Amino acid sequence: MLITRTRTAPENAATAMSWGISLALAVLSGFLIGASMPTLLDWGFLGWVGLAPVLIALNVQPPHRRFLVALPFGIVWSAMTHLWYPALFGVGMGIFLVAAVGAFYAGVLQAGMALQERLPEPLRILGMPVAWAALEFVRSVAPVVGDWWIELLAKSQWRFPPALQLLAITGVPGLSFLLMLANVAIALLILETWRQQRVHLPAVLALAGSALILGWGALSIPPAPDAQFRIAATVDLVNQDRAVQALSRLPVGQEGYYADTPEMSQAIFDTNATLTRQVAALRPAFVVWPENEFADADDPAFAAQVGALARELNAYLVVDMVWRTSEGMHDAAVLFGPDGNEVGRHAKINLTGDEQAFGFVPGPRDFQVFTTPYGNVGLGVCWDRHVPWITRELARAGAHVVLMPVDDDFYGNRWFPPLHAADSVLRAAENRVAFGLGATSGIAMVIDPYGRITAESAINQRGVVTGEAFTVPERTLYTRLGDWFGWSITGAMVIGLLWQGRGRAHHQQ
Structure with missing residues (x-):
């Protein structure tokens, strides 16, 4: 009997993608997301796709390398977004703070990958969006660090009203979640096509859901009334x-x-x-x-x-x-x-x-x-x-x-x-x-x-x-309930990180 050993898809992918290419993808994502923010280019559409390159790189690198892969992304994005730090804090301190915030972003991506690996299919696609939205939210409401001016992914959409309508329900964490979900879905579609020549169904559903939410947002904006x-x-x-x-x-x-x-x-x-x-x-x-x-x-x-x-x-x-x-x-x-x-x-x-x-x-x-x-x-x-x-x-x-x-x-x-x-x-x-x-x-x-x-x-x-x-009489769900989505997503992240079920074991196999 002839027995052959077939290498797993992650092994094939990691072999195919060198360390240098992974770092290049991370830098590319840093530039794309930096360009999506209001600071420089304000190309908000890049917020929906710009994270995909670094997410591809993170998915094919072993856990001990992920922070180092994510770090160039974080620093480039932070540098493009927080260009005003040196003007306010001085050149030396400004550069240090840009790098520190970049390390924070890299840590968020590493946490997202950890959560992703603990979840079973088809929920794994939610790992990174949950972690990103939750950690952004916790940082913004925590004592001391809540006063630090660290930018949010959702701000890339400040000129795109269809996306902004989600804020009336979830606040900022919901829009950050949706942006990351779209990026993760694109990354997984590319990876599954490359590694296994098949379509990743949860990713397709995630993109369809994101499109439906944006369509709902566009349709929910009424024409301006006569009484202005x-x-x-x-x-x-x-x-x-x-x-x-x-x-x-x-x-x-x-x-x-x-x-x-x-x-x-x-x-x-x-x-x-x-x-x-x-x-x-x-x-x-x-x-x-x-x-x-x-x-x-x-x-x-x-x-x-x-x-x-x-x-x-x-x-x-x-x-x-x-x-x-x-x-x-x-x-x-x-x-x-x-x-x-x-x-x-x-x-x-x-x-x-x-x-x-x-x-x-x-x-x-x-x-x-x-x-x-x-x-x-x-x-x-x-x-x-x-x-x-x-x-x-x-x-x-x-x-x-x-x-x-x-x-x-x-x-x-x-x-x-x-x-x-x-x-x-x-x-x-x-x-x-x-x-x-x-x-x-x-x-x-x-x-x-x-x-x-x-x-x-x-x-x-x-x-x-x-x-x-003009004015509208109704109060939004977010106005009435406040940060319900932010706290819910934070709870989901904690539960997910404690997950020790079959999802993690299956991934390790």
């Missing part, structure tokens, strides 16, 4: 205006925290008032100025000027001011009505470390909304949009429109503002609220409740934009 209103938003660029900054008595480097002299306050007011009057003929319902802390909120002289401008425009005007209370100094958005009177104010909750070091304190978590003829309005300031829960709480309180003064001025860096702007798009789609954002630099925007950008300024360019918006 206009939001105007300014980019004043005062933090980069030397003439304005020279009016401050604060030490060099601290002039941008707030206007500390009447002359500086007046210059900032005049700049934004001039920009606002350029669109007065368009009769905006709301006007949003940037986060520039241009005056004390209880200074009667400047409050009177803002009120007079609101009356002149017959519009609601949101400005950013310093609000001093018994709890301390707040950075606050202040809403003035068409009658010139103050409607309400909201203190910034999510402060940066530098703001707290300068003396600002977080505002109370009392999510008040203000009634207008156009819908209930919630207020926030800048970094409040970076975390999902603040906008979610405003929506739960009844807000239909969220207006935020923002500041993206990291020393005039042009790579950071699109990433911060993407946060606003995600928050709008998650909660079905319209957004209006004025910016000191970066991007002023108007966004409708389905995540469609209706107005967008150039980066770091003084000007004013106007866009149409």
